Amino acid sequence: MTLAIEGIGLSKIYNSREKMPGISGLWRRKKIAAVADVTIRLEQGKTLAVVGESGSGKSTLGRLLAMMETPDSGSLRFEGRQASELSRAERLALRRRIQMIFQDPYESLDPRLSIRDSVEEPLLALRIDAKEREERVFAALADVELSPPERYLSLRPHQLSGGQRQRVAIARAIVLRPTILIADEPTSMLDVSLRIGILRLLERIRARTGIAILLITHDLALANYASDRVMVMYGGRVVEEGETRVLLKDPKHSYTKLLVASAPRLEPGRQRQRLTRPRPELIMDTT
Ligand SMILES: Nc1ncnc2c1ncn2[C@@H]1O[C@H](COP(=O)(O)OP(=O)(O)O)[C@@H](O)[C@H]1O
Numbered sequence: 001m002t003l004a005i006e007g008i009g010l011s012k013i014y015n016s017r018e019k020m021p022g023i024s025g026l027w028r029r030k031k032i033a034a035v036a037d038v039t040i041r042l043e044q045g046k047t048l049a050v051v052g053e054s055g056s057g058k059s060t061l062g063r064l065l066a067m068m069e070t071p072d073s074g075s076l077r078f079e080g081r082q083a084s085e086l087s088r089a090e091r092l093a094l095r096r097r098i099q100m101i102f103q104d105p106y107e108s109l110d111p112r113l114s115i116r117d118s119v120e121e122p123l124l125a126l127r128i129d130a131k132e133r134e135e136r137v138f139a140a141l142a143d144v145e146l147s148p149p150e151r152y153l154s155l156r157p158h159q160l161s162g163g164q165r166q167r168v169a170i171a172r173a174i175v176l177r178p179t180i181l182i183a184d185e186p187t188s189m190l191d192v193s194l195r196i197g198i199l200r201l202l203e204r205i206r207a208r209t210g211i212a213i214l215l216i217t218h219d220l221a222l223a224n225y226a227s228d229r230v231m232v233m234y235g236g237r238v239v240e241e242g243e244t245r246v247l248l249k250d251p252k253h254s255y256t257k258l259l260v261a262s263a264p265r266l267e268p269g270r271q272r273q274r275l276t277r278p279r280p281e282l283i284m285d286t287t
């Protein structure tokens with residue numbers, strides 16, 4: 001088993017403010033452990049899903065792995081090398097090999113740029129001549145099944161459908177030929193009918209290129225459909241982890257059981273239960 005990336009004991013604390021109860025206009029400082037002591041191993045060529053409710057720390061974990069933020073503690077290893085020991089140049093090169101896509105493709109697409117310029121832009125920092133850049137832009141658009149690419153080159157993001165926009169965001173991410181793709185709720189803003197198309201596309205890209213995918217989603221059905229392994233997060237911690245089919249079929253941890261029970265499409269015919277916040281003692285139990 002070759003690891004594409006390994007995070008050991010990662011933690012990230014944010015300072016935030018909260019309203020003082022009962023006293024209007026007064027705030028107090030509060031520290032939030034968005035990610036607390038998370039160890040995560042992403043194998044080359046595999047899809048690992050990170051699931052959990054909103055606020056459980058999934059996006060923060062994604063940003064830590066993408067080196068968009070530095071952890072307060074813990075370490076990152078990339079293909080066996082400690083990220084903190086890399087030189088500045090090596091770090092830069094490494095960051096290019098870890099790409100992210102987001103729920104909202106507008107986050108990675110500049111509305112003023114044409115599709116061609118959007119997809120080409122990441123290449124401008126590299127020493128690649130114009131001809132090769134053009135070839136790579138065409139190839140990336142073909143890879144995300146926007147064809148023929150010529151039809152899309154001069155369009156702007158607002159002229160595309162949501163699904164097409166997400167495809168352009170994926171093209172922009174893969175044009176650098178990354179080895180890791182972190183997809184943070186990549187289909188949440190799309191119509192249900194388009195979601196499977198994007199997931200299948202990611203799957204085909206993975207099969208062809210051997211890229212490792214971290215699929216962040218609050219949707220268990222999606223994780224079930226598209227991942228090899230799954231990690232369940234709650235309150236910044238990992239509560240359970242394992243092979244997707246096994247874990248979702250037979251969850252051991254009470255929080256995972258609640259999540260599975262509240263996901264209607266996993267078990268057709270079963271009544272959907274409301275996801276209520278589990279009591280702390282449920283979260284503390286071990287698996
Ligand atoms: N930049 C930030 N500043 C302060 N708090 C943050 C920041 N980013 C995330 N948080 C907090 O950290 C926790 C985890 O957030 P997040 O990683 O976005 O969870 P998820 O992606 O699972 O919804 C939440 O309580 C959130 O409010």
Ligand SMILES: [Mg+2]
Nearest residue numbers: 058059060184
């Ligand atoms: Mg999130």
